[in-house]
Amino acid sequence: MVNVRENIARVQERIAAASRRSGRRPEDITLVAVTKTVPVEHIQEAVDCGLRDLGENRVQELLAKQPHLKGVKWHLIGHLQRNKVRQVWDRVTLIHSVDSLELAREIDKRAATAGRRVDILLEVNVAGEESKFGLTPEAVLPLVRDVAGLPGVHICGLMTVAPLVKDPEEVRPVFQRLASLRWEIDALRLPGVDMVYLSMGMTNDFEVAIEAGANMVRIGSAIFGARDYSKNAEVQ
C-alpha cells in the first residue's frame, strides 16, 4: 500500500534540505504533485495533506479530474497540441510546455479575445533528446522576443525535463544551463516577461534541480508510487 501522507512528508523534508543547501527557504519552492494515471481518491489524499498544485500531462485527463477536486490549481505539464488549447487555456494556472510560436499564438488568440492573459513557461529540451518536446536552448531567446509582444500570454519562466539517468549528478549541468538561461532572459527586462519560475526536477532528480536553482518541482511517483499504465486510471 502506498502511504501518500508519509510520502509527501518525506518529499517535503528532502525539498527543505535541498533548498537550505542552496541558500533558499523551503517555502520558496513550489511542489507540483503530478497526478497522471492516479485515481481521484488518491489525489484527494494529497490535497487533504495540503498540496494545492496538481500537474497533468494530458488535457483529457486533466479535464476529467478537475470537477472532482476542489480548491486546487492545475498545471498542464505535458505536450499541448494547438487544437486542444481551446479546451484548456482558461482551466489551468500555468502551462509549462509552450515550445513554439504557433502554440503561443493560439493561446494568445483565445485569451486576448476574452480580455485575459495566460501564464506560461517555455519548455526547453536542454539535452537535445530526440524523444522529447521542447525548444533548443538557442531557440529560446528569439521565441521570448516574439512572444513578449503578445497581450494574451505572460511568460513566467522556463521548464525542462532532464534525461532519465541513474545518478542525478549527471544531469546537474542540464539544470545549470536552464538556470543561466533564465537569468540571461531576465536581464533583458522585456515587457510581458517575468522570469519567476524555474520548473525542473522530478522524482529522480529534484534535489539536484533545486540545488541548481529550481523553484518549482514536479513530483509524481515519489508521492503516489510507481505508475501502473496497465490500469485505466481515468476517473471512475
Ligand SMILES: *Cc1c(COP(=O)(O)O)cnc(C)c1O
Ligand atoms: C510524469 C512527469 C513528471 C513526474 O515524474 P515522476 O518521475 O513520477 O516524479 C514530471 N514532469 C513531467 C513533464 C512528467 O511528464
